Every structure is written in C-alpha cells, then in structure tokens.
Amino acid sequence: xxxxxxxTAIIRSYGxxxxxxxxxxxxxxxxxxxxxxxxxxxxxxxxxxxxxxxPVDSGQVFYRDQELGQWSEAxxxxxxxxxxxxxxxxxxxxxELTAAENVALPLLLAGSGRREARRTxxxxxxxxxxxxxxxxxxxxxxxxxxxxxxxxxxxxxEPDVLFADEPTxxxxxxxxxxxxxEILQEARGQHMAVLLVTHEPRIAAYADREVxxxxxxxxxSGLGIGLRS
Amino acid sequence: xxxxxxxxxxxxxxxxxxxxxxRAYDERLPRAKPxxxxxxxxxxxxxxRDGLIAxxxxxxxxxxxxxxxxxxxxxxxxxxxxxxxxxxxxxYVTSTLFSKVVVSLLTADEDRARDYLTAQRAAHLQRMxxxxxxxxxxxxxxxxxxxxxxxxxxxxxxLRWLQTTLLRVxxxxxxxxx
Numbered sequence: 001x002x003x004x005x006x007x008t009a010i011i012r013s014y015g016x017x018x019x020x021x022x023x024x025x026x027x028x029x030x031x032x033x034x035x036x037x038x039x040x041x042x043x044x045x046x047x048x049x050x051x052x053x054x055p056v057d058s059g060q061v062f063y064r065d066q067e068l069g070q071w072s073e074a075x076x077x078x079x080x081x082x083x084x085x086x087x088x089x090x091x092x093x094x095x096e097l098t099a100a101e102n103v104a105l106p107l108l109l110a111g112s113g114r115r116e117a118r119r120t121x122x123x124x125x126x127x128x129x130x131x132x133x134x135x136x137x138x139x140x141x142x143x144x145x146x147x148x149x150x151x152x153x154x155x156x157x158e159p160d161v162l163f164a165d166e167p168t169x170x171x172x173x174x175x176x177x178x179x180x181x182e183i184l185q186e187a188r189g190q191h192m193a194v195l196l197v198t199h200e201p202r203i204a205a206y207a208d209r210e211v212x213x214x215x216x217x218x219x220x221s222g223l224g225i226g227l228r229s
Numbered sequence: 230x231x232x233x234x235x236x237x238x239x240x241x242x243x244x245x246x247x248x249x250x251x252r253a254y255d256e257r258l259p260r261a262k263p264x265x266x267x268x269x270x271x272x273x274x275x276x277x278r279d280g281l282i283a284x285x286x287x288x289x290x291x292x293x294x295x296x297x298x299x300x301x302x303x304x305x306x307x308x309x310x311x312x313x314x315x316x317x318x319x320x321y322v323t324s325t326l327f328s329k330v331v332v333s334l335l336t337a338d339e340d341r342a343r344d345y346l347t348a349q350r351a352a353h354l355q356r357m358x359x360x361x362x363x364x365x366x367x368x369x370x371x372x373x374x375x376x377x378x379x380x381x382x383x384x385x386x387x388l389r390w391l392q393t394t395l396l397r398v399x400x401x402x403x404x405x406x407x
Binding site: 038181184185200201202204205206207210221222223224225 | 343346347350351353354357358360361365381382384385388389392395396399
C-alpha cells in the first residue's frame with residue numbers, strides 16, 4: 001500500500017502540558033485507520049496536527065512523501081482545502097448559511113463557480129440522505145441531519161483523506177452507525193483514506209486498523225494504559 | 230437459550246415440519262448456538278408429549294416422511310408466558326474472561342498480564358471487525374445485522390470494562406504508592 005500521509009516524531013504541547021510526545025504514524029492510500037485511546041491521550045491533537053489545523057512544535061508531516069513544513073502557507077492551505085476533508089463531532093456548520101450553502105463553501109473556496117458549487121453541494125446532500133435539506137439552516141435541522149450535512153461538506157471536494165474526530169459522538173447509536181457506514185462505503189468506493197478518532201471500540205471496529213495512543217505516544221500494546229503505573 | 234421455547238416461537242406463524250423448523254432457526258438466529266437436526270426432532274417429541282404441539286399432517290413428497298406440527302392452545306399459552314417473563318439480570322458474573330483478567334491483574338507478573346490483555350483485546354477487536362463487515366455488507370439480511378449487533382455490543386462491553394478496569398487498577402496503584 002502506498003503511504004498517503006506520514007507523521008514522524010510529532011511533538012505538540014499546550015503551554016507546559018505535553019499532548020503529543022513523539023508520535024509516528026502512517027496512513028496508506030485508501031486506508032481506514034482508527035485512532036483510539038483514553039481521554040486526554042492526544043488523539044484529537046494528533047488529528048489536528050496531521051490535518052494541518054494545528055502546527056506541530058517539532059516533527060514532520062509528509063503528504064505523498066513531501067514534507068509539509070517545506071511548503072509555503074499558501075500551498076498548505078490549498079492542500080487542506082482541496083485534498084483534505086474534516087469532520088467533527090458537532091457538525092460545526094455555519095449557522096447563518098443553508099445546508100446547500102454550507103456544503104458549497106469549500107467548493108467555492110477551491111475555486112468552483114457558484115452554480116456548479118450549488119449543483120455539486122445538492123448532489124452530495126442527496127448522496128448522504130439529506131437531499132431535502134438544501135434550503136434549511138442548521139437551526140432547523142436535527143442533530144443527525146446536521147451531521148449528514150457536515151459529512152456532505154467534508155466529502156464534496158472528494159478529498160484524498162477524511163479526518164473524522166468522533167464523527168458519531170453526538171448521534172444516537174443507530175443513526176451514528178448508519179452515518180458512519182455511509183461515510184466509509186463512500187470512502188472505500190473512492191479509495192479515500194480516513195483517519196477516524198474515537199474512544200469507542202465498537203466504532204474502531206469499522207476501521208481496517210487501529211492505532212492506540214497513551215499519554216501522547218503510540219501504545220503498541222493497544223491497552224492505552226499501563227498496568228501498574 | 231431455551232430451545233423448546235424458540236421452537237414454539239417458530240411454530241407461532243403456522244404449522245411447519247422438522248426440516249423446515251431447522252432451516253427457519255438457522256435463518257432467524259444465524260449466530261446463535263447451532264441446533265442439530267437430532268435436537269430438533271428430540272425437542273419436537275418432548276413438546277408433543279407435553280401437549281404443547283400436535284401433529285397436523287404428514288407428507289412424503291418423494292423424500293422421507295415429514296410430520297407437520299402446529300401449536301396447541303397450551304403451547305401458545307406457554308410461548309406467551311415465556312415472551313412476557315422478564316429475564317433475571319445475570320445475578321453473578323460467570324464469564325471466564327472476567328475471572329482471567331482479574332486473576333492476571335492480581336497475581337500474574339506484569340509483563341505476562343500485559344501480554345495476555347494485549348492479545349485478548351486484539352482478538353476481541355478482530356472479531357468485532359469481522360462482525361462489522363458482516364453487518365455492513367450490501368444487502369445484509371436484517372437477521373444477520375441484528376445477530377451481529379448483539380455480538381458486537383457484548384464484545385464492546387468486554388473491551389470497555391477491560392479499559393475501565395485498567396484505569397481503576399492504575400488509580401489504585403497510584404494511591405498505594407503516593
């Protein structure tokens with residue numbers, strides 16, 4: 001499998017508190033990897049660093065063997081807009097915009113024309129069972145509908161990798177699993193890689209492989225905690 | 230599992246013969262304990278003896294002779310009682326997993342305990358992955374999805390409990406040594 005994304009020796013702290021203390025991780029093209037571990041282990045921070053949302057203190061992130069630290073901010077920002085998709089626990093839709101406008105947003109930022117962006121947005125809403133929501137604002141939607149809309153937004157640019165941070169965390173179990181199954185079916189169909197951050201074994205079981213973090217490093221035992229300390 | 234009650238349930242929609250009951254069992258409860266033909270016929274024999282089912286017809290249809298059975302009024306009442314009765318929430322823990330984890334945390338040396346727990350966790354997650362593939366397969370029958378969900382929920386519970394136990398043991402150790 002060709003490596004799509006690779007992090008080496010990633011270190012990141014919040015003030016004096018270390019969140020990541022030297023993480024090595026690889027994600028292959030089209031691979032679905034779950035990142036798990038107990039609260040505070042650094043899994044969300046790792047996702048943010050790999051997605052370029054947070055800068056690293058030290059260490060490197062490679063995209064198709066190119067080190068992103070060497071790129072200009074403009075080039076990195078373009079990569080994030082066009083090749084990366086991001087999905088959070090709470091959809092984080094723009095509340096003033098309709099569903100279609102929310103989904104069209106990354107397309108407009110990536111340079112699509114207005115009409116084409118809207119058409120593509122409606123296609124992806126339809127694809128994730130939210131076709132009838134096009135003209136609704138987030139306040140008029142249920143949690144599940146908002147998350148479907150956020151999924152459509154994350155997938156609309158057809159990224160190479162989707163970063164999903166507890167994507168089902170705010171949904172009831174059945175809705176969450178249905179949405180996740182749809183995301184992964186789409187990802188597998190398009191050979192899109194997925195980095196799935198979750199604390200639930202049930203959700204991690206949807207991935208091809210699991211990486212467990214413990215206190216800011218990868219824990220090869222997968223237990224996420226020491227036995228005596 | 231209560232095989233006699235399950236067979237009564239499979240007869241609730243109308244008469245069936247033994248072979249058909251066995252097939253319906255495999256289809257409706259795909260991941261339950263396998264039920265052998267011999268057990269089906271033995272159970273049907275006991276249910277008939279107890280007046281809960283009665284033979285309604287026989288046919289031969291080119292193959293071996295088949296007896297069709299139907300629920301009697303007593304059989305239907307027994308099934309209703311069973312379906313209405315609350316199952317006692319398990320009063321004590323019988324799982325070998327539970328005993329083994331506790332014993333390994335208490336007595337085994339640390340490396341051995343970690344190796345065991347690591348392997349056990351990996352085996353659980355691998356099984357959950359297989360079951361997740363089964364239930365998300367295109368066109369999966371609802372019987373398969375429901376059965377896989379049940380198994381996954383229990384494996385998930387095992388792993389959550391394991392995780393919580395490790396965190397508790399770590400806390401306890403910190404208290405003792407601080």
